[in-house]
Amino acid sequence: MAKKWYRIIFILLISFTLFTCIDPYVPQLRSFESRLVVDALITDEVTANYVRLSRSVSNPDDITEKVSGATVILTDDLGNSFILEERNPGDYRTDSLLFRGEPGRTYTLSVETAEGGQYESTPCMMLPVQDIDSLYYQRDRIFSDETGEFREGISFYIDSEEESTAGHYRWSYDEWWKFSVPDPSLFRYINDSTILQVDTIKRTCYAHVHSDVIDIENTVSGNTENLKGKMVHFVAPAESDRLLIQYCLEVRQMSLSAEEYEFWYLMSGINEAGGDIFDKQPYQVFSNIRNLNDPEDQVIGYFQVSAVKMQRLYVTVREALALGLPMYQYECDRQEKGPIDYPSISPGGGMTFDEIYWAHLNSGYTFIKPIFTDQNALYRLAFVRSACADCTLRGTMQKPWFWVDLN
Template identity: 30%
Template sequence: MKKAYSFLLVLIISQFVGCIDPLDLKTGKGTESLVVDGLITNEPGPYTVKLSLSEPYTAYAGNASSFVRRATVIISDDKGNSETLTEIKPGTYTTSGNNLQGQIGNTYTLTVKTREGQEYTSAPELLAPVPDITNLYPEVQEQKILNASGNEVSVYNVAVYVDTPDPAEQKNYYLWQWEGVHRVNTQPWNYCEKVRGKCIPMPKDCCETCWLTVFTNSINVKDDRLINGRQLKKHLVTQIPVTPRTFESKYYLEVKQLSVSETAYDYWSMLKTQLSSVGNVQDPPPAAIAGNMRNVNNPEDKPYGYFGASAVVKKVIFIRREELGINPGELIFPDDCRVLMNSTTEKPAFW
């Protein structure tokens, strides 16, 4: 039987606070390894680096021992600038936000010194420029599926695409991240709880209206090998399901387009392939994917994860319910809207 290990491995975009989705990989190793997750961009900080340890599959997923605490974490560039990050919670380290800022053309390195005396460093990462997003646009798409009764029904998604000009004078590698926000209206006054098979009314005083945030949930990368110097057209960024919950009124979507190095592109591409493959018991165990970190004194100790440097451009659109051409229906949810994931009653400034 394959021995599995799980670790948190996600690219943090500096402005996407909390945009974390756990990605489970089988590492095939019998010892704990350092897991690094960090990014510096040309946007204002703070920048975040997360440190943890890969865990055996028998470990409790929330085990606090998986966090690497009290490490010395330093981001430095090739111009002699550096900053030591502060641990703001177990395993999470950030810059001050008003000291070091990524600059296009500079090269950045991450150094980690653990309290056990191990020292790790990343390969230098060039912060390369990224072209603007020229167009960001939605397209409603219909899909036929079979429902629980075996009847064919239509479901709808909003596919969101980007167009961008690809510079001809260099190799370009792209990564996309996004953040969506939508409003919901629920019915807390209709809340009830089942008691001996009966739903006993227990109305709640709050809350009816919330805004929900949805974050990037997949790896989306592309190179310019086939389109070098031409327009990158109609690249799919995400698909938003058309449901009563997502389109109560309108959907706010912010898309970020990042430049990444060739090494980072290869890393994320391999990780995407491994995560998207559908395996069975006859498949060979997935191989561990090496990142760009190394142990200075022990080449056999190979950390997981990646420290990257990227330029960022972003574009925002609102997708309105009345523009869909279909009726998503009304949301029936007899409970406090705050029980929904990533919800808040505070109206966003952009709404």
């Protein structure tokens, strides 16, 4: 999500420098100006809300410069102020015990950088949002524009029956899944006379992915049917190990103001353009945050204020198999090699165990265990692709705090 966000910011900055006209033209790009980037979200959830500050870069692949040492303050319409703590460079958080957003209240964000730059958002009201009445799934078949083929999988849907005054919505989701690698590394190779058992077998982990999809809806015209049977996500079990043990989808439904809806609508348009500023006419860059001392200093990003309703749904491997879906198969490419497999054709030829070990490591394999003869002599070394041997390459062994095993 962060990489895609900064690529969009890069396109926004380029678009900001172009003349918008109908006649053919050669755009004159101004010299690059680093700008403050604000990614801030305040909700009514019991959590540490965040404000992330950075500086824009001239190339989206460059390392982002975090803005540290700033004073970040939230103020509500009752005159209460809350100072955010910098937990990591450029990452400022509220105290979940002291601050929780409240629908109906209006919030203002103030930022003063270490260099003295002063920025302030427009006041933003937190609009209420209705509950997600149900989150469910069913077998589905969707067409892929990328491959030109149909994908078999599971589509997830939500229903929201209650009327709401919000009128504008955004949805996001988080995926968690439990998975086990098929050939975990059991031993650690030192040399052909020293092979030790590993301290921890990294077999089972939990993976997590946050959505980077911009999913918004406008129901001001009274079209609330889009909140019933709304598809929020699709998973193809044959394409990943998400459904091999147990999967969890967490969906958030958020209220938006009309202004924030327009911001996300703009962002989705840039996203659909595929990152090519010449696909469409350049977009106007706008934000609800301004530099109090320099109106020409364009801020990138938006101060988001949303009420949130959330639901989770688990899907077990048993439930996925009951749908008759094709499941994921690991490609481990197991290799068992020893000096016997590399016979010498000249004095000093062949390969030693050490050479075999390093050759496989440098080719993307992980050593998993030794193979001995009946006389307990080292015969071969066993390797697999690293993703099949160490689950921590794609996840963590720490179970999510909310996780419930259903198998």
